[in-house]
Amino acid sequence: MRRTAGLGLLAVCGLLAGCLGQTQSGDQARNADAKEITLTIVANAVSGGKNARGAGWLRNWVIPRFTELQKAKGVTATVEFEQNGAGDEDYKTKVALDLKTGGGGDVVEIDGIWLGEFAQAGLIKPLDEVVGSTDWDGWEQIPDAVQGLGEFGGKRYGVPMGTDGRVLFFNKKLLAQAGLPVEWQPRSWQDVLDAGAELKGLAGVTPIQLNAGTAMGEATTMQGVLPALAGAGRPIYENGKWQGDSAQVKDVLELYRKVYGGGLGDPVLQQEVKGRDRSFQLFSENRIGILLESDYFWRSVVEPRNGVARMADRDTAVGWALIPARQAGAGVGGQDFVSMSGGGVRVVNPNTRYPKQAWEFLQFLNSAEAVEESLAGTAQLTQRQDVNDKVLRGDPMLTFVSEKVLPITRYRPGLADYPKVSAALQQATADVVAGRSPDEAAGAYRAALVKAVGEGNVG
Structure with missing residues (x-):
């Protein structure tokens, strides 16, 4: 089980992959009109190793599709994937150190059970404080109980990236x-x-x-x-x-x-x-x-x-x-x-140089098309009800969990x-x-x- 991560200043920001530098957080509109952007996503997944399917999905499907969509809008986007294949504790410690020193990726995947601890430590902030408006039609497809995985203290910090029951x-x-x-x-x-x-x-x-x-x-x-x-x-x-x-x-x-x-x-x-x-x-x-x-x-x-x-x-x-x-x-x-239930959450780094674009990327990662593609043809619960309705229709047990369990479920308190x-x-x-x-x-x-x-x- 997890332990409290040490948050000492042990990392040099400039040496970290995807490092953002000591940027000034709080300006939700900074670089909103940029025509050339670079975003980094950090996940505990690595090609040929831990969570290899997720790594392949990010590298081979998500990044090309998102950059194409940005290009159609006149934006040249470079999206980098920082792979990790570490144990959960080592990954957690690295992410915490990166966030504490102003580095890390623009979008970061964390275990939902770390959310409250990270929030209390000031490593992450409520999503609307980072990106501004969080209006998104995808929220309608994520049951309120499942949205709770990305919430702490009555505030929304991120988007759930899957769950169970x-x-x-x-x-x-x-x-x-x-x-x-x-x-x-x-x-x-x-x-x-x-x-x-x-x-x-x-x-x-x-x-x-x-x-x-x-x-x-x-x-x-x-x-x-x-x-x-x-x-x-x-x-x-x-x-x-x-x-x-x-x-x-x-x-x-x-x-x-x-x-x-x-x-x-x-x-x-x-x-x-x-x-x-x-x-x-x-x-x-x-x-x-x-x-x-x-x-x-x-x-x-x-x-x-x-x-x-x-x-x-x-x-x-x-x-x-x-x-x-x-x-x-x-x-x-x-x-x-x-x-x-358990599950992971994707959050936007408060120090991102591109809060608007990071939020667009987060929405894309959790779109119906992207979520379905991440399953690679397998039947598994997702955070989205519309995807579950489609991919679980042949599995009565998983359909039962999607329809009957997820609306009433609860999560562990994400505290140290x-x-x-x-x-x-x-x-x-x-x-x-x-x-x-x-x-x-x-x-x-x-x-x-x-x-x-x-x-x-x-x-």
Whole structure:
């Protein structure tokens, strides 16, 4: 998981590829009428290596098309692509250093979970402060919940560049054997537990896999605690405070107690170094009934041809359902169903020499034509509803996520302290799985949270 990036003055701006120099930010109209421009896009992608498909798309399709469009307007545009193939932490540190020293690309791709941290550090600014008017017909195609990926503190900083969604996957064959409907949609946590109790009667089957413990890492938080907290009615971070040993945290830990203390989940699996991978394999072997995961599970894990845990009968054997709130209306904002998502964001460097043209480039990168081209014929969720409607029409599961999940989803708080909070949440679930009471685990969680972020930051 990410750590706080060191932001010392360790880089010499003139040596950085795509460096902008120490320009004066704040002038949204500077060079607006320039007839010759140079823009740089920075991404953690490299030809023949990390995110190679994205690198090829930028180099071979985006840049030629955009320069052609600019030429038709009488503008000679040079667009440079600064490739990176580093680990996420190294990439994050480099981008932060570049932005701090007035360098970096004009358009920069970052993980959405870094957005708040970068904003608080003053490395990025609200989009309208950088480029002026952000009127764009593309916003209408990005669901409000997905737009939240590029927002912080009620302000828009960038444009999401893709996302995902979490659901409950279930094995239809096992549900049928247990006498449950194969078109299953639970409407409360109790419905899930009741289904697990029926599945418990099947020999060799683990009824419910709800990621828990520290060995699962961030998967515990994103595929377990955070969706459950949203279903309990309160996000992990709100009004400048991290949620401590609240009633909602205790409700979530009680849910874990019922799953693992009630014999509905496998506590040993949660402690294995590769427990998540093992859970994938067990599901594909018809030995796990219900599993909370992202759409990645459908398109990359149990995918019949190339999945890491292939299921030849995936299309008929695997079902999916919305994650229910604790009970109807108990979710965040009064929602009946909840989800969590991740994804990246493209931002405009506040020090760009060409704010107007950088915004044009950002719009082009997120146009329907460009987004569809970036998929290279694959079926995958995008930030745009119009593209999803077109490219996902043959995939009922991904269509379900696009139409039903994305409008209600939420995102992790993009703050520097989040990894420490996540680790504390993971330990709390590990404590419950090991037999501690939810109250004890919540108390220990609060103590760890206070130590990590300070008493004044815990609500």
